[in-house]
Amino acid sequence: MTENQALERPLPLMPAAGHLTLSTGDTPVTAGPGCIDELKQIVGEAHVVDAPADVERRARVTIPRRKMPRAFVYPGSTAEVQQIVALANRHQILLWPCSTGRNWGYGAATPQVEGSLVVVLERIDRVLEVNEELAYAVIEPGVTYEQFNAYLKQHHPRLWIDCTDGPPNGSVLGNALERGIGETPNGDHFGCICGMEVVLPTGERIQTGGGAIDGLRTWNTHKWGTGPYLEGIFTQSNLGIVTKAGIWLMPEPEAYCSYIFEVYDAGRFPELVDTFRRLALQGVLQTKLHLINDVVLFTVLTQLKNENLGGQSFLTQTDIARLRDKYQVAPWAGGSGIYGTKDQVRYQKKVLRQELARFGRIEFMDRRKYHLVTALLPIVKRLRNNPTAKKLIDKTLRLTLKASVEMLEAAPRTYDILQGIPTEYFVSHAYFRSKMDKPFSKIDPAVDGCGLTWFAPILPLTVGDLVPFLDHCRQRFEAFGFNFYVAMLMMNARSIIALQAILFDRDKPDELERAEALYADLVSYLQGHGLQQYRTGVQCWDMLFDEAPEFLALNNKLKAALDPNNILSPGKCRIGAPQ
């Protein structure tokens, strides 16, 4: 099954009535054939995709609904982006720029307004500069994690990137502009952006920082520049198209190891939260530590269709207990990396062992162990083809390591990611409910019709905030017939993201509806409780800022000033949407 059957039926559209039409008229403006010809003249015929079937395929999403774009255009340079923006202003066409459009679970490349022209920046993909002495690079929006890591490994192996456990072919800048989070001490991706080049909605090219374009020596070393600090307004927004930016990198540390820990008793979660906060405020923990529940691990390690559950789509407590045992999964598991001089790493290991082992266990992985595991795993897997050997191996692993082969496989992937080497391994979780087998490479859950919506609330890092909230979410997930999937990502010493995936089978209309209803239910709870998502997707922009009308009004004022024709992603984060 290479094509997704569900998606051969058109997806339902978002209700457009009244809500997201343009202020310039009641019907959304779309590009006529003349415009498409002009576009082809700008970027070349090969770089405009307007055949409906192709457009449909490229516009696929993992979230329940989408809007169909008019066409996809792939400019090859900043100058071409400027020409496209000029064209859009001339003809009042709506543009929907995205870097690579692999923002699965938040909307991928789907625009907020039907008929928009999606401007994909993936061809603008050069690593323009690497400064080893000062550990930064200047890159274009089409640069992917995979490409960036490979480029550095080849030319500047002493510099490491920070990647996510998401798609390796996702855009580094795209993620940073959505203020995504990674893994290492450089995991606040927007926090590590320093210096942007932006094409404004009126077509001018500007550079942040307050210095001469292409001539400011601190452009990529001093984040705030001189004068107002403007970079923030180009994140989670629609005020410009970032065509270049500086990004801080990690110099290869003298020593590095990753670690995984397990929490055997879910009841000790509050104690764990207090430990995290204390260690982070002390500066011991500076990475974006991840803590995931059992359901997250199941989605990575297996697929529902392989677990003999009949048609059942919900794991009961009994099922969960069985899967925990089968894969040797704890109620909570976490992990991160340690970077520094040999002494620093030794000291941190000592502290983390003291602090985390008491919840269950902690295992460190260094280069030696990594090579051992990756060398042994293929052998073990081959031996396991024999059913008797399989039983014996699994039993041995369980007794000696308290682990499953599947869990052993995950550890080296974690070791890789924590040093900036991206992998598709964890992205495969999106196929947990899929009827197709998890693909081995070139994963595209949107094209493959997986159902996935991210709900990404952020909370103060306290027991008082987290415990009742997670209880509530778990209860809502279960009330809507979904298993509770939560990955806690430490944003900083004071805040943590409780990232939740709603995984659904989009072939089942009732499930698709329940997924949507659960999402709406969770979002409305946030608004009633003084909470917010650290990052949002197209699925919730109609509801955004209901509680912050002054904030929305201010953003709309900025939008009107910078984008008088409202051609750039109107409605993104609700900004520029008709009131």
Next chain:
Amino acid sequence: MTENQALERPLPLMPAAGHLTLSTGDTPVTAGPGCIDELKQIVGEAHVVDAPADVERRARVTIPRRKMPRAFVYPGSTAEVQQIVALANRHQILLWPCSTGRNWGYGAATPQVEGSLVVVLERIDRVLEVNEELAYAVIEPGVTYEQFNAYLKQHHPRLWIDCTDGPPNGSVLGNALERGIGETPNGDHFGCICGMEVVLPTGERIQTGGGAIDGLRTWNTHKWGTGPYLEGIFTQSNLGIVTKAGIWLMPEPEAYCSYIFEVYDAGRFPELVDTFRRLALQGVLQTKLHLINDVVLFTVLTQLKNENLGGQSFLTQTDIARLRDKYQVAPWAGGSGIYGTKDQVRYQKKVLRQELARFGRIEFMDRRKYHLVTALLPIVKRLRNNPTAKKLIDKTLRLTLKASVEMLEAAPRTYDILQGIPTEYFVSHAYFRSKMDKPFSKIDPAVDGCGLTWFAPILPLTVGDLVPFLDHCRQRFEAFGFNFYVAMLMMNARSIIALQAILFDRDKPDELERAEALYADLVSYLQGHGLQQYRTGVQCWDMLFDEAPEFLALNNKLKAALDPNNILSPGKCRIGAPQ
């Protein structure tokens, strides 16, 4: 001499012709008597100062020139600020808000446009909230370092602020909004701001972060909020009046010590720069380490008038050698703090001793040594009143500690500042050229007529960037007849500030002119060499962004959108100044 004689003569005004008049007309608009009455109704008669002599005194600056305001007004609440903004819009009066106006060397409370109404926020000075668990506070703009530290010491001794070595009665938020730099790992003051309340130039009160006003639980824990990150546009700008903000604090560490190091051979400066960058990129050095040259120390330890130099205002190489010997000052000296668990502090001491002692020496100060030195110093100083004892003591100190009494006095002040306890001790450097004795407390170099202009360039932290630049600046200082004063402040692992003070005697017209000419000379060098100041004062806004017209145009667009009547600090950072 309690009053400054130089300032009894009116200071020369900045040339206003054509350059900084308002776009609304050719003559600056100023508040008529009716407006002043209205103002008095808003804030109470006692809180409006419009008598010319009082206004003159409050408007004093340490920089060469100033503009005279029409009056000073001291609102007592955010609601009053909003009423003042409304009044300004009604009557087209220019407002010049400042927190406490102790921004000496950058312009203090002097407005950019003659006749503006200076709105001082010092009465809005509550600590609104302190969260010990999450280590943050919410404060108003009138809160000073002194007051903030005292408040925490009394109510929440387990939280430390980050202060500067500038005025203790300076505003914590004022400094952060100008993106000032402190000392500890929380020394990027704007970087530690999280959540702002802002009165817009049209009078609305907004809150950043994208949540409900006064109801967003992550407002002070998650810096970026949801939707566009807007806080940056309210720094070094004139787009709003910040009336409240969250600020991250340091939980009292398990262990703390400060250190001072000396570099005996100025020729090893390049090696030192490489060491700093390496240690910072490794994450060993996370504070805003300071490195100062001998001239800085002289201005702190003594005054020119006490050094028997006759009328001479410039220290020759011979004078410098003599003073270095007298006060036991090295060509370069530096210092910072270490914070963490006992193990962390022990490890860092070891690393820093290894890395820095080889340049000369490094001395650590912990609580025990601090108490010892502060207990002994008064005794030693008393004994030194006897000339014979003085000689003996000085010789002993020199032989045993390679130190002077004056240098010993500086060490505990450094220890204090590095744990957030502000002191006026270092501010007294502004009196180096003054004919009055350094005051012991309530220092106000502006009122006292000291001459001081800050020049605050920021550079990439590399030898290639720093060495030729410092050589150039030293040469220019000396060409204009000033001793080269430079304090290097580590902004981050990739950038360093080369903060330079032009200290001049404002009673001497030629010196005042030379001070101005030197400043202009230095600024124009920056623009020709792709450099910038991390922070600027009123003395250079007419020249700002000469090389970045697109950046200025964008800021002016934002300004016009948010402040249609251009009433809020027009011309600040050149934004909203007539083109």
